[in-house]
Amino acid sequence: DLSAERRLRCMLEHLVPVEISRVNPDRSVCIFPTSEEYKDIVQVPGDFAKKALLSSRSQYEQLYNEAVTNPDGFWGRVAAGFFWKKLWDTSKPVCNYNFDADKGPIFVEWFKGGFTNVCYNALDRHVLAGHGHELCFLWEGNDPGQSAQLTYSDVLKKVCQVANFLKSKNVQKGDRVCIYMSMIPELPIAMLACARLGAIHSVVFGGFSSESLAGRILDCKAKVLLTCSAGRRGNKLLPLKELADRALEICLRDGNTRVETCLVYDNSFALPREKVPWVEGRDLWWQDNVSQFSVDCPVEWMAAEDPLFMLYTSGSTGKPKGLIHTVGGYMVYAGFTFKHVFDHHPGDIFWCTADCGWITGHTYLTYGPLFNRATCVMFEGVPTFPHAGRWWEIVDKFKVSILYAAPTAIRTLAAQGDEVVRKYSRKSLRLLGSVGEPISPKTWRWYYEVCGDSRCPIIDTWWQTETGACMISPLPGAWPMKPGCATLPFFGVQTLVLDQEGKELHGACEGYLSIKAPWPGIARTVYGDHSRYESTYFKTWKGLYATGDGCRRDADGYIWITGRVDDVLNVSGHRISTGEVEGALVSHPQCTEAAVVGYDHELKGQGIYAFVTLSQQAKPSDALKKELQDIVRKQIGSFASPEVIHWAVSLPRTRSGKIMRRILRKIAARQYTDIGDTSSLSDPSVVEALIKGR
Ligand code: WT7
Numbered sequence: 001d002l003s004a005e006r007r008l009r010c011m012l013e014h015l016v017p018v019e020i021s022r023v024n025p026d027r028s029v030c031i032f033p034t035s036e037e038y039k040d041i042v043q044v045p046g047d048f049a050k051k052a053l054l055s056s057r058s059q060y061e062q063l064y065n066e067a068v069t070n071p072d073g074f075w076g077r078v079a080a081g082f083f084w085k086k087l088w089d090t091s092k093p094v095c096n097y098n099f100d101a102d103k104g105p106i107f108v109e110w111f112k113g114g115f116t117n118v119c120y121n122a123l124d125r126h127v128l129a130g131h132g133h134e135l136c137f138l139w140e141g142n143d144p145g146q147s148a149q150l151t152y153s154d155v156l157k158k159v160c161q162v163a164n165f166l167k168s169k170n171v172q173k174g175d176r177v178c179i180y181m182s183m184i185p186e187l188p189i190a191m192l193a194c195a196r197l198g199a200i201h202s203v204v205f206g207g208f209s210s211e212s213l214a215g216r217i218l219d220c221k222a223k224v225l226l227t228c229s230a231g232r233r234g235n236k237l238l239p240l241k242e243l244a245d246r247a248l249e250i251c252l253r254d255g256n257t258r259v260e261t262c263l264v265y266d267n268s269f270a271l272p273r274e275k276v277p278w279v280e281g282r283d284l285w286w287q288d289n290v291s292q293f294s295v296d297c298p299v300e301w302m303a304a305e306d307p308l309f310m311l312y313t314s315g316s317t318g319k320p321k322g323l324i325h326t327v328g329g330y331m332v333y334a335g336f337t338f339k340h341v342f343d344h345h346p347g348d349i350f351w352c353t354a355d356c357g358w359i360t361g362h363t364y365l366t367y368g369p370l371f372n373r374a375t376c377v378m379f380e381g382v383p384t385f386p387h388a389g390r391w392w393e394i395v396d397k398f399k400v401s402i403l404y405a406a407p408t409a410i411r412t413l414a415a416q417g418d419e420v421v422r423k424y425s426r427k428s429l430r431l432l433g434s435v436g437e438p439i440s441p442k443t444w445r446w447y448y449e450v451c452g453d454s455r456c457p458i459i460d461t462w463w464q465t466e467t468g469a470c471m472i473s474p475l476p477g478a479w480p481m482k483p484g485c486a487t488l489p490f491f492g493v494q495t496l497v498l499d500q501e502g503k504e505l506h507g508a509c510e511g512y513l514s515i516k517a518p519w520p521g522i523a524r525t526v527y528g529d530h531s532r533y534e535s536t537y538f539k540t541w542k543g544l545y546a547t548g549d550g551c552r553r554d555a556d557g558y559i560w561i562t563g564r565v566d567d568v569l570n571v572s573g574h575r576i577s578t579g580e581v582e583g584a585l586v587s588h589p590q591c592t593e594a595a596v597v598g599y600d601h602e603l604k605g606q607g608i609y610a611f612v613t614l615s616q617q618a619k620p621s622d623a624l625k626k627e628l629q630d631i632v633r634k635q636i637g638s639f640a641s642p643e644v645i646h647w648a649v650s651l652p653r654t655r656s657g658k659i660m661r662r663i664l665r666k667i668a669a670r671q672y673t674d675i676g677d678t679s680s681l682s683d684p685s686v687v688e689a690l691i692k693g694r
Contacts, residue, residue, distance in 0.1 A: 033484050033560070037483065038554065040482060040483050041480050041481070042457075042481045042483060043480050044480060045454070048430060048431070051345070052476060052477020052478065053340060053343050054477055055477050056478060056479075057478055057479040060491075064489075064492065067492030068517075071093070071094055072090075074491070074492065075110070075492070076090065078332055079094075079332045082121050082331060082332060082335065082371070083116060083120060083121055083125050085115040085117070085301045086113070086114060086301075087113075088111035088113045088114030088328070089112055089114075092112065094110060095108070095109065096109045096112060097518045099516075099518070099543050099544060101534060101539065101542070106533065106537075106538050108522055108524055109305050110304060110326075110328055110329035110520045111328040111329065112304060114328055115303055116302065116304065117196065117198075117299040117302055117327075118195040118327055118367065119193075119195040119299060121335075121371055122192060122370035123136075123159060123192065123370065124156060124299070126152050126373045131373060132152050133152075134152055134375070135150070135151055135152075136150050136154070136375065136376065137155065137188070137375075137376055137377075138375065138376070138377045138378070138398050139185050139379075139380070140377065140378070140379045140381070140394050140397070141232075141269060141381070142269075142381035142382075142385065143269070143386075144386065144390075144393070146269060148185065158185075158189050159193045159297075160196070160293075160295050161293045161294070161295055162186075162189060162190055163194075163196045164293035165289060166194070167297070168293070169224055169260070170223075171197060172198075172199070173197060173198030173199065173306075174200065174307070175199045176220040176222045176310070177190075177194050177199045177200070177224050177226065178202050178203075178204060178216065178220070178222035178226070179194075179204065179225075179226045179227075180204045180208075180225065180226070181206065181228045181231070181356075182206050182228055182231025182232070182238060182270070183206075183231070183378060183379065186228070188366040188378070191203065191309070191356070191362070194309070196297060197300050198306060200220075200308070200310055200324075202216060202220050202222060202312070203311065203356055203357050206238055206357060207238075207637045207639050208357075208636070209633065209635060209636060209637045210243040210246035210247040210250065211247070211635045211636075212635070213247035214247040214251050214254075215319065215320075217247060217248075217251055218254055219312075219319075220310060220527055220528075222258070223259065224260070224261045225248065225262045226263045226265075227263070228265035228270075229241050229265065229267045229270065229271045229273070229276045230242075230271035231380070232380065233380070234381060234382040234385035239271070248279075248282075261282065261284065262279070263286050263290070264284065264286060265287070266285055266286060273285075302327045303328075304326065304327055305328065305524070306326060307327075307524075308325050308331075309362065310325075311323055311358075311359055311362065313465040313466070314568060314577035315536055315568065315577060316548075316566040316568055316579060317577070318532075318579065321527075321532060322526060322528070323465055323523040323525075324523060324524050324525045324526070325521070325524070329468075329520035329521055329522070330468050330469075330521050333519060333520040334363045334364075334367045334521060335367070335371030335372060337368065337490060337521075338368030338374070338469075340475055340490075340491075341470045341475065341476075341490070342431065342433065342459070343431060343476050343477060344369075348374060348375070348430075349375050349398055349399055349428070350375065350376050351376070351377035351398070352364045352365040352369075352377075352404040353383075353403070354404070354435070360435055360436065365378065379394060383409050383412060384412065388416040388420045389421070389424060391403075391409075392420070392421055392423070395424065395428065395429060396425050396428070399428035401429060401430045402429075403429060403432050404434075404461075405434065406435060406437065406572075406573040407436065407437050407438070407439040407443055407573070407605065408436070408437065408603065408605055410434070410443055410451075411443055411602070411603050411605075413451075414443060414447075414450075421450050421451055426451070426453065429456050431459065432457070433460075433461060434458060434461065436570070437563075437570045437573050437605050438561055438562070439460055440484055441483040441484040444458060444483035445483055457481060458474075458481060458483075459473050459474050459476055460473065460474070460485060460487070461473040462559075462561050464547065464548075466522065467521060467522060468522060468523060469521045471489060471490055471493050471515075471519070472495065472561070473486055473487065482558055485558050485559070486560070486561055488559070489559070492519055493515065494515060494516035494517050495513060495515055496516055496544065497514075497552075498541060499511050502540075502541045507553075507555070508553060509552070510551070510552040510562075511551070512551075513561070514540075514547060515544065516543075516545075518545075548568060549565065550562040550563060567579065569606050570598075570605055570606055571605065571607065571608060571639060571640070572604045574640070576639075576640050578661075580636060580640070581596045581608060581610065582594040582610075584635040584640075585631065588627060588628055588631050590615050590617075590618035591613070591628065592613050592614060592615050593612070593613040594611065596609065596611075597609050598668075599644070599665070600669060601643075608640065608642040610642040610645050611646045611651055611664055611690070612628065612647060612648060613647075628645055629641045629645070644668070646668075646693060646694070648690055649693075651686065652664065652678070652683075653681065654680050654682065655682045657682075663676070663678065663681075663690075667687075675687060
């Protein structure tokens with residue numbers, strides 16, 4: 001798309017002052033700060049700074065530089081804080097890698113030669129040291145009044161029972177286990193049980209449809225599926241077992257299934273047992289079977305570079321990629337970032353509101369906190385059920401000190417007004433976090449002033465499924481915040497800002513965000529398709545990891561994330577591929593073509609807008625619109641269903657046939673005066689027709 005490139009170049013050349021400045025000039029949304037907002041600085045509240053693990057930027061810089069110049073010393077020291085059955089080969093560099101495809105295959109290895117077990121480090125280590133009685137999970141159900149407490153010993157016993165069950169089903173090191181559950185403690189318990197045995201877990205978010213689940217089961221050839229009868233989120237019932245059944249049927253049709261066992265947790269709060277569909281011989285009730293197994297189970301000692309888990313994520317093209325994270329590096333990076341980014345102190349009550357189906361729930365609800373012996377709140381429901389004060393009620397109930405949430409939820413709550421927040425004490429809170437999408441300065445301010453009473457720093461944490469754990473974030477206490485800004489890279493993370501030719505930009509600048517050398521938590525490959533890993537992340541910029549995000553770096557060296565520069569949408573913090581949604585739409589027999597773009601959505605961040613052309617016999621109607629929305633729901637999940645269906649007679653294409661999304665984004669955003677150059681279109685009148693149809 002030439003003209004977009006030209007625009008980018010202009011922007012890069014006239015950097016200061018820019019009013020609305022984004023690397024992706026086509027994004028209709030400007031949540032990006034105005035020049036006034038850029039200057040807004042918030043000092044770390046004094047009381048917080050006094051007790052913070054890190055209290056100055058110079059202290060940070062010293063450690064940051066050490067991590068870059070002496071990774072062996074720095075990461076060796078960090079890794080030594082974990083239990084290793086056998087230490088890594090300390091006579092060799094702690095990290096060995098190649099990011100340059102010209103020099104051979106891309107690979108990353110950390111702590112080579114070492115043996116450890118992630119579950120042992122999350123649980124056994126603490127229990128053996130006499131901390132078994134300390135609280136691990138504080139669970140709050142969807143309906144108020146439903147809650148549970150699990151100590152570290154409780155969790156260890158339950159994990160061992162599940163691990164022994166899996167062993168009885170012949171699950172061995174390296175086998176894949178798929179987990180499709182709602183947010184109940186058995187979900188992280190299942191993940192830890194897999195880690196104990198060295199089985200690779202693949203958690204599929206409960207909001208995904210049966211077809212998505214089937215695709216993931218088939219791709220990784222899972223041996224066992226762990227699910228629950230149903231889940232409840234607000235007033236909605238999630239019939240997980242029914243969806244799982246349909247997924248397993250699809251797998252059967254494919255003739256490829258190896259799923260011989262489906263273990264079902266009886267979540268009777270959500271659905272009575274007798275209403276749960278059942279396949280005799282394959283399905284087993286969790287409560288009836290798992291409890292018969294021993295509460296002791298030896299751990300499988302794993303090599304540092306053995307896979308720990310896989311997690312599917314969407315890119316701009318193709319089917320979702322199963323990213324592989326490995327044992328040693330992920331463990332060290334998840335644990336270490338948790339401690340420093342959240343400034344974790346003993347006694348903190350930590351609440352990450354993310355679902356375990358996403359990387360945030362893996363790293364900061366399960367692994368990271370447990371390595372640090374933290375107490376975690378886990379919530380099954382939604383922020384506004386049964387009332388808009390639910391979150392603050394939970395904060396007061398469990399005396400939550402650190403709250404980690406997504407901007408989309410914060411925006412939803414902000415829309416309900418300040419009163420429902422102020423009704424609750426919230427005095428236990430000392431730190432607030434944000435993750436998953438850019439947080440606008442306005443939302444940041446509301447979160448800071450209203451939710452945190454201007455007393456709690458905010459950490460705006462930027463990272464990705466691929467990075468394993470946090471990459472750019474304030475270390476609270478160490479430097480002043482700027483509302484809407486992720487600030488500085490974590491220890492050892494070498495961020496670069498590039499222009500469109502891949503040239504590194506210095507000082508205050510704007511461009512593409514990339515990373516120079518590996519950090520321990522980077523994903524190592526795409527399951528079953530290493531060349532896809534190489535081409536997605538390492539082909540764009542030679543020798544560098546391409547993040548897919550744009551950013552601006554200001555004069556203080558702070559990094560402002562501006563959003564994706566590819567065709568990935570971020571809807572309510574969910575990462576969605578435009579290509580996947582288009583694929584689902586065109587599978588409808590009456591849809592001939594579809595082009596999907598994002599548009600500014602007040603609550604969701606981005607909404608999904610689909611331009612659709614129909615076959616000659618078909619007529620636009622509300623019923624057809626619903627059919628199209630349903631087909632996306634069915635193939636991907638409700639969260640990916642387009643809000644807007646625009647009946648188009650044809651789509652704007654270049655003479656070579658490429659759809660010009662830039663123009664479609666402008667039309668979706670009603671920015672007609674700003675359509676730009678349409679001379680390269682094969683038929684410029686198409687644009688006129690689309691505007692009329694808006
Ligand atoms: C994409 C990654 C981070 C784990 C959950 C999402 C966007 C994430 C931020 C942030 C601006 C953010 C990026 C990134 N993103 N955090 N603090 N500020 N954008 O993981 O599903 O892999 O999505 O989320 O665009 O590339 P994910």
